[in-house]
Amino acid sequence: MMKLLTSLVLGLTLLSAPVHAQSGPLRLEIDEGIIEPMPFAVPNFVPDDASAAQYATDISRVVAADLTGTGLFREISSDAFISRVSSFDAPVQFADWKAINAQALVTGAVNVSGQRLTVRFRVWDVFSGQELGDGLQLAGTTDGWRRMAHKVADQVYSRITGEGGYFDSRVAFVSESGPKNQRLKRLAIMDYDGANVQYLTDSAAIVLAPRFSPSGDRLLYTSYESGSPRIYVLDVGKVQRQELKTQDGTMSFSPRFSPDGRSIVYSLIQGGNTDLWRMDLASGQSARLTNTPAIETAPSYSPDGSQIVFESDRSGTPQLYVMPANGGEATRISFGQGRYGTPVWSPRGDLIAFTKQNKGRFHIGVMRTNGDEERLLTSSFLDEGPTWSPNGRVIMFTRETQGASGRATLYSVDISGRNLRPVRTPDGGSDPSWGPLQN
Amino acid sequence: MDTGTKISAIAHVSLIGWALFGGTFKSEPLPMAVQDVSVISAEQFAALTAQRNAPEVPTPPGTLQQPEEPEPQANAPEPVQEEQPSPEPVTPREPEPEAEPETVEAPPEPEVIEEPPVLIEPETETAALPVPPGPEAQPRPADRIAPEAIAPPPPEAKPDDVETPPVSLDEGAETQQEQQDQTAPEEAAPEIVTEAEETEDQSPRTSPRPRVRPNRPTPPAEPVVAETPEPAPETPSQNDEAAINDALTEALEGGAEPSGPPLTSGEKDAMRVAVSRCWNVGSLSTDALNVVVVVGFSLNRDGTVVGNSVRKLDSSGGSSAAEGQAYEAARRAVLRCGSKGYDLPADKYDQWQDIEITFNPERMRIK
Amino acid sequence: MNVLGKILALGALSVIAACSNNDPSALGGGAGGSGAIVPGSPSDPRSPAYFQQTVGDRVLFSVDQSTLTPQAKTTLQGQAEWLLANSDYVAKIEGHADEQGTREYNLALGARRANAAREFLISRGVAGNRLQTVSYGKERPIEICSTEECYSKNRRAVTVLTGSTLG
Numbered sequence: 001m002m003k004l005l006t007s008l009v010l011g012l013t014l015l016s017a018p019v020h021a022q023s024g025p026l027r028l029e030i031d032e033g034i035i036e037p038m039p040f041a042v043p044n045f046v047p048d049d050a051s052a053a054q055y056a057t058d059i060s061r062v063v064a065a066d067l068t069g070t071g072l073f074r075e076i077s078s079d080a081f082i083s084r085v086s087s088f089d090a091p092v093q094f095a096d097w098k099a100i101n102a103q104a105l106v107t108g109a110v111n112v113s114g115q116r117l118t119v120r121f122r123v124w125d126v127f128s129g130q131e132l133g134d135g136l137q138l139a140g141t142t143d144g145w146r147r148m149a150h151k152v153a154d155q156v157y158s159r160i161t162g163e164g165g166y167f168d169s170r171v172a173f174v175s176e177s178g179p180k181n182q183r184l185k186r187l188a189i190m191d192y193d194g195a196n197v198q199y200l201t202d203s204a205a206i207v208l209a210p211r212f213s214p215s216g217d218r219l220l221y222t223s224y225e226s227g228s229p230r231i232y233v234l235d236v237g238k239v240q241r242q243e244l245k246t247q248d249g250t251m252s253f254s255p256r257f258s259p260d261g262r263s264i265v266y267s268l269i270q271g272g273n274t275d276l277w278r279m280d281l282a283s284g285q286s287a288r289l290t291n292t293p294a295i296e297t298a299p300s301y302s303p304d305g306s307q308i309v310f311e312s313d314r315s316g317t318p319q320l321y322v323m324p325a326n327g328g329e330a331t332r333i334s335f336g337q338g339r340y341g342t343p344v345w346s347p348r349g350d351l352i353a354f355t356k357q358n359k360g361r362f363h364i365g366v367m368r369t370n371g372d373e374e375r376l377l378t379s380s381f382l383d384e385g386p387t388w389s390p391n392g393r394v395i396m397f398t399r400e401t402q403g404a405s406g407r408a409t410l411y412s413v414d415i416s417g418r419n420l421r422p423v424r425t426p427d428g429g430s431d432p433s434w435g436p437l438q439n
Numbered sequence: 440m441d442t443g444t445k446i447s448a449i450a451h452v453s454l455i456g457w458a459l460f461g462g463t464f465k466s467e468p469l470p471m472a473v474q475d476v477s478v479i480s481a482e483q484f485a486a487l488t489a490q491r492n493a494p495e496v497p498t499p500p501g502t503l504q505q506p507e508e509p510e511p512q513a514n515a516p517e518p519v520q521e522e523q524p525s526p527e528p529v530t531p532r533e534p535e536p537e538a539e540p541e542t543v544e545a546p547p548e549p550e551v552i553e554e555p556p557v558l559i560e561p562e563t564e565t566a567a568l569p570v571p572p573g574p575e576a577q578p579r580p581a582d583r584i585a586p587e588a589i590a591p592p593p594p595e596a597k598p599d600d601v602e603t604p605p606v607s608l609d610e611g612a613e614t615q616q617e618q619q620d621q622t623a624p625e626e627a628a629p630e631i632v633t634e635a636e637e638t639e640d641q642s643p644r645t646s647p648r649p650r651v652r653p654n655r656p657t658p659p660a661e662p663v664v665a666e667t668p669e670p671a672p673e674t675p676s677q678n679d680e681a682a683i684n685d686a687l688t689e690a691l692e693g694g695a696e697p698s699g700p701p702l703t704s705g706e707k708d709a710m711r712v713a714v715s716r717c718w719n720v721g722s723l724s725t726d727a728l729n730v731v732v733v734v735g736f737s738l739n740r741d742g743t744v745v746g747n748s749v750r751k752l753d754s755s756g757g758s759s760a761a762e763g764q765a766y767e768a769a770r771r772a773v774l775r776c777g778s779k780g781y782d783l784p785a786d787k788y789d790q791w792q793d794i795e796i797t798f799n800p801e802r803m804r805i806k
Numbered sequence: 807m808n809v810l811g812k813i814l815a816l817g818a819l820s821v822i823a824a825c826s827n828n829d830p831s832a833l834g835g836g837a838g839g840s841g842a843i844v845p846g847s848p849s850d851p852r853s854p855a856y857f858q859q860t861v862g863d864r865v866l867f868s869v870d871q872s873t874l875t876p877q878a879k880t881t882l883q884g885q886a887e888w889l890l891a892n893s894d895y896v897a898k899i900e901g902h903a904d905e906q907g908t909r910e911y912n913l914a915l916g917a918r919r920a921n922a923a924r925e926f927l928i929s930r931g932v933a934g935n936r937l938q939t940v941s942y943g944k945e946r947p948i949e950i951c952s953t954e955e956c957y958s959k960n961r962r963a964v965t966v967l968t969g970s971t972l973g
Contacts (some may be wrong), residue, residue, distance in 0.1 A: 024733065025793035026702065029713050031802050033633070033718030035584035035770070072722040098778065103771055125767060127774040128749065132767070137473040162764030163724030180950040206945050208909060227898075228940050229913065245826065251917060251941060254910045267914065269941065272872075272921020274914035295914040318911050341908035350725075355908050363635050376635030381952070384908050393724075400905070402952035417633025431909070 037074035038103050038160070040067060043085040044078070045108035045119070052117075056110040057151040059119060063106060064168040066153035070394075071419025073160075088120060089355065097126045104132075106156055117142045121152050123159050128166075132159040137166065146195060147438070154437070166389040170435045171396065172210040173221050175199065176408050176428035185430075187221055189236065192389075192434070194424040200239055209385070210234075210346060212435040213257045219433070220244075220255040220264060229253045231266055233281075244279065246286060252277075254297045258325075259305040265289065267297040276310060278325075289327035298342045301325065302349060304370070308354055309343040309369075311335070320354060322369065333371030342385050345369070348392035351415070353383040355397075364397050366415055367416050377417040387434045398430040407413065540664045584631055584721070702783075702790050710781060714796060717776035723768055728800045730757040730765035735795045736773055740788055742780030747775055752795060769798040852892060854967045861888050862963040865923060869906070869957075872918035874926060882923060885965055886930035893936075899923050900964045901941040902948075904957035909943060916941030923963040938968070 042064040047056040067073040074169045083096035088109035095271055097105050108121035118139045123132040123185040136155060140146050147168055154165030175188040175197070184203035187210055190196055205225035212219060219234045226243070229251045246252040246268055255266040261281075268277045268286075277290040290296040294314035301308055302325075309322045316331065318339045321331035334340040338358025345352055349369070356363040356376065363381040367374040382400040389396070393415060399422075401409045408430040410423040423429070702710075720728060733753040737745040749770050754762040773796070783791045848859040857863060863885070865878035874882065889895060901920030903912035920939035928934050949956030 025795045026707070026710075026791045027706060027795045027797070028714075029797040029799060030711055030715045030718060031799040033715050033720045033798075033803055035721035035803065036719055037583075038719060038722045101775075103775065125771065127771050128767075134472050139473070160764065160767075161722050161724045162727040162761045164846075181947050183945070206942075208913075208945075225772070230746070251913075253913055267910070269914065269917040272918045272924075272939070275915060295911060295918070297910040297914050298908070311908075318908075339907075341911050348725075357907065365635070375632050375633070379633075379635040382905065404950040404952075406905075406950070407951065413634075416631055417635070419630055420634055 021229065030422060037072055039074050039076050039101050039191060040064075040104040040106065040156075041076045041078075041081065041097060041100070041102040042067075042106045043081060043083075044087060044376040045110045045121070046088045048109065052110045052112040055112060055117060055145050056108075059110060059145055059152065060106075062146060062149035063108075063153045063156065066193070067149060068204060070157065071414050071421075072157075073104070076100055083117055088122075092124055092129075094124075094126055094129045097124075102126050104156070106152070108152065112142060113418075115141050115143075117145055117148060119148050119152060121155075123156050133357040146191065150193075159342045163393065164391040164437065166391050166394065166437065168438050169390050170438070171213055171387075171410075171432050172200075172221075172435065173410060173422075173425070173432040174207055174210065174430045175425065177203075180404065180406055184220060187219070187234070188425075188429075189219075190191075191426065196229070197426055201235075201241070209254065210433050211256050212433050214259055214261045214436065216435040216438065218257075218261075219257070220257060222253040222255070231255045231264075234394055245279075245284060246277070246279070254299065256300055258301050259303055265301065265308060267299070274310070276327075278327075287327075289323070290330070300305065300352075301343045302345045303347055304349065307345075309345055311341045320352070320371070333367070333369070334374075335371060337375055342387050346388050346392040349391060351392070353386035353388060353395050355386065364395060364413065366395070375417065377415070378411070378420060379412050383411075385431050387432050389434050390437045396432040396434055398432065400430070585630055645752045700787060700790075702787055706784060706787075710783060710791070710794075711796075713776055713781055714772050718769065718772035718798060720768060720800050723764060723800070724759035724761060725804070726757050727764040727768070728804045730762050730763065731755050731797060731799045731801075732765045732769050733795060733797045734766065734773060735793065737793050738777070738781065738783070738791060740785065742777065742783055744774055744777045765798070765800070769796070772798075807955065812905050851888075854895075857885070857888050857892075857965075857967060860884055861968065864962045866958060867919055867961040867963070869904075869961070870959075872914070872915065872922045874922055877911065878923075879926065880958050882926045883930060886932050889932045889936065890930075894970045895967050896936045896938070896969060897965050898938040898968045900938055900946075900966060902960055902964070903944050904960040905944045905947065905952065906957065907919060909945075911966065913941050913943035916943045919961070919963045923965065927965075 010119075017427050029303055036331070039239070039297035042060050043057040045060045064075045065208045069074050069206050080100045081096075081100055084094045085092075085107050088107060091193050092105065092107065103126055105124040105126050107124070108119060110120075111118040116139065116303055118137060120135060120137045122135045124130070126133050133155070136152075141149050150169075153167045157163075157165040158391055159168070169192045170189055171192050172187065172189045173185045176183055178184045186203045187200040187207045189198050189200060189384055200219070200403040201223070205223050207224075208222040210219045210221040217236055221232055222224055222229050222232065223232050224230075225232075226259045231244045231252045232241045233244055242313065243250075244255075244264070246266070247270070251269040253267050253269075253316060255264045257264055258278075263280045265276060265278045267274050273293055274295045274297055275291060276299050278289055279286045286302045289299075289308070290310075290312070292314050294312050295318070296310055296312045296314075299308050299310040306325055308324055308325050309320060310330075311318050312330070313319070313323050314321075318341050319332055320334040320343045321330040321332050334350070334354070336356070336358075338356050341355045341357070343352050343354045346366075351366045352369055353364065353366050356365050362381065362388050363376040364378045364383050365374055365376040377395065378397070379401040380399055382398075384398050384400075387396045388394075389412075394412050395415060396412045398408050399411045400406055409421060410425060410429040410432050413420045423432075731754065735748075735750050735752045738749040739745055751762075751766045754766060756762075757765065781791075789792060809956055812915075833908065846854055847938065847962065848855045851860075861884040862881045865881050867873075868875070869880075889897065899920040901918065901923075902915030903915045903919075920941055924934075924937045924939050927937055944960075946959040947956070948962075949959045
């Protein structure tokens with residue numbers, strides 16, 4: 001009875017607010033934190049039966065590799081685990097994960113039924129013991145297990161960071177082999193992490209700079225198959241290509257889709273002079289956007305389609321300019337030392353990535369769309385051709401090493417300048433174009 | 440005691456029990472959503488033709504509350520029964536037959552091949568000075584960015600946010616210390632150093648201007664965990680009991696307890712630093728980095744955070760999703776660095792029992 | 807005939823084969839159509855080999871430049887005379903850049919160089935419809951080291967005889 005009374009007193013106390021009659025809360029402001037990869041754990045997903053075991057392991061490994069690859073997360077090795085997750089539905093032993101400082105935990109289960117693959121997963125904030133978002137089930141086919149894993153990782157990423165992921169995406173690029181003076185180039189496409197490489201052209205003609213359509217179903221690229229550089233459009237699904245007829249007897253290159261996918265902007269060479277043009281894809285009609293004796297090339301639309309950033313040497317050296325999408329007066333935005341080229345507008349619209357050449361080195365950098373706050377992210381003998389991840393967080397580019405044995409490799413870097421790393425391709429790789437997130 | 444009182448008491452106790460333990464024993468099913476992934480294989484890719492253009496009807500990632508949701512597929516209706524904590528015995532895994540339908544490649548392991556930089560040139564500042572004498576004068580690239588540069592930890596130390604000397608069993612025999620591994624804060628650089636800022640060249644370089652750190656006295660030496668003051672009868676694992684005791688004390692003493700002098704600015708700073716070293720904004724989106732969030736929480740007398748007391752009081756500057764992630768990062772900071780109890784003066788408990796912290800990431804944004 | 811031009815042409819001999827690989831129809835057809843002379847003999851003033859090696863089929867440029875040096879003009883003067891004397895040949899002028907520069911800019915720069923050579927030849931009387939241009943940017947270097955010694959040879963405009971109008 002005493003206990004009961006005690007509880008009763010307690011209950012009354014708890015229910016009567018305010019509990020603390022004295023001073024108010026202690027108020028503090030914190031404006032300095034740390035930036036470090038968040039430790040996470042992905043215990044192997046639980047297979048429903050033996051047939052799912054290998055998929056369960058492989059999917060968890062790809063999820064972990066995706067997250068680690070961002071540089072924002074750090075995987076805690078399973079060697080350190082205290083808990084084993086043997087049932088997807090059992091309560092999570094948060095204390096065991098806190099003890100190894102896992103701040104995020106991904107649990108999952110995998111079922112295989114014939115060709116059908118089902119993945120269920122949950123994301124946990126370990127220190128608060130709360131689930132981040134709801135559990136999600138993904139269903140697909142077994143041969144698409146990698147994409148399912150990427151989708152799981154995209155969910156985990158966006159639930160923790162608050163921005164969209166980029167793992168279930170593809171990259172088009174130029175696969176390079178052979179020596180520098182006899183280089184063979186083929187158009188290729190792969191998963192963002194270098195898996196599932198497929199070739200879209202043979203190496204009979206030089207191909208350059210593929211560019212994804214906004215929906216990812218088509219690629220623009222430049223090929224020498226006619227003897228001169230000309231623009232082609234390739235249906236990625238059918239692997240069928242078609243030349244885009246520009247003016248006769250001229251060279252055209254450096255194409256890029258408008259954000260609505262209905263028109264392209266490109267460079268056209270006439271009488272040795274390179275200007276920017278736009279073509280409406282439905283009608284095939286082209287209109288001139290610039291008309292100067294200078295070189296104008298490497299155009300890229302703003303995500304809203306209203307502006308174009310491009311490279312021009314009208315000032316004497318290559319610099320970056322922004323003009324209305326219909327042409328008109330261009331505003332120079334690059335004023336630092338050196339030469340600027342290949343500007344690319346971020347899908348978020350807030351930054352422009354570019355190639356910079358200064359004092360014998362090449363850099364990939366980013367600046368605000370008005371040219372402010374220029375930051376260089378990389379430095380090497382030759383870096384060029386940035387492309388943005390679908391969420392605007394990562395930049396992929398070409399790095400070429402110097403000398404007779406020089407070789408091109410794809411690299412990626414976080415826009416903070418951290419987490420520089422090569423992207424593995426079977427041969428050399430250049431001119432990446434990062435496609436959209438897949439459906 | 441009459442029946443009415445008993446019923447009332449029982450009802451109250453039930454209510455209290457529910458209030459205290461309801462969260463823990465929550466038996467509601469966790470929500471589960473279902474999404475279809477349309478995938479084409481490598482083989483299909485080459486062979487695929489016009490069908491590719493047919494709509495692939497992926498189910499949008501709508502949040503489905505009902506796990507039983509029949510999947511929009513011709514296959515047998517797979518019962519997805521997330522909510523049942525069925526003791527579903529896990530089939531002991533048999534050795535996988537090698538006849539897997541698909542050769543599985545190992546996930547690509549991108550290797551980071553950043554060469555270890557010899558010297559780092561911090562950008563921007565104009566005054567050209569001779570090379571600063573020591574390497575510690577320059578930021579070095581590290582995996583971690585923290586307000587103060589931290590030298591690489593001794594190799595055997597486990598990363599921790601608090602430096603802890605190794606404690607051997609015999610030393611600690613009289614107190615109740617457990618044997619502890621040596622821990623040390625992880626190596627950290629005070630700012631992000633990109634490859635473009637590294638340099639091989641040895642010519643005179645510029646010198647970084649010290650970062651302005653207004654009103655920021657040197658943080659007091661971090662307390663060693665093993666020396667946590669107060670033998671604290673309430674252990675962190677007994678939060679509920681502690682809360683009961685506190686409440687009882689208050690109820691019985693009617694708030695007569697003196698509230699103690701206010702915290703000194705040094706004490707406040709120590710608390711601020713203690714939380715900020717767990718406030719990791721590295722995994723936040725640029726959107727979430729625009730969010731200022733105010734977090735409230737309560738502390739037990741031993742400095743640990745009262746279970747489930749952390750809450751968002753206010754947030755501004757971003758979408759609701761961004762504000763959510765910003766709050767979660769702040770909550771992680773409070774809970775993680777407080778997991779062993781914050782070191783605050785015990786005699787001023789009333790001053791720090793309830794705390795509100797404004798997390799302002801303005802200075803932490805990528806610039 | 808200018809001695810320097812000859813030296814340049816000879817120096818480039820070793821790589822001419824590689825260059826002409828860009829267009830398999832380039833020299834074989836032209837030589838076959840030119841008649842009685844032994845193909846490939848640089849001493850035969852009417853042979854493509856003479857054009858390549860003795861006259862000199864290429865001119866070089868300074869960094870980032872597409873203006874013709876006096877030396878280049880001398881070589882092109884020889885090319886113009888040869889083309890006027892052998893009016894049944896047509897040519898494609900290939901513009902190239904060194905590897906310092908972005909792919910896109912170098913493509914445009916190569917076009918400028920090819921055009922500078924073409925304009926000069928036209929100014930000396932060669933019909934414009936006999937002269938096509940193409941730019942390879944930095945895609946087809948002939949020297950592969952990463953020093954100025956190689957770069958200077960890669961910044962070039964090469965006049966490639968692509969066939970005889972006589973067939």
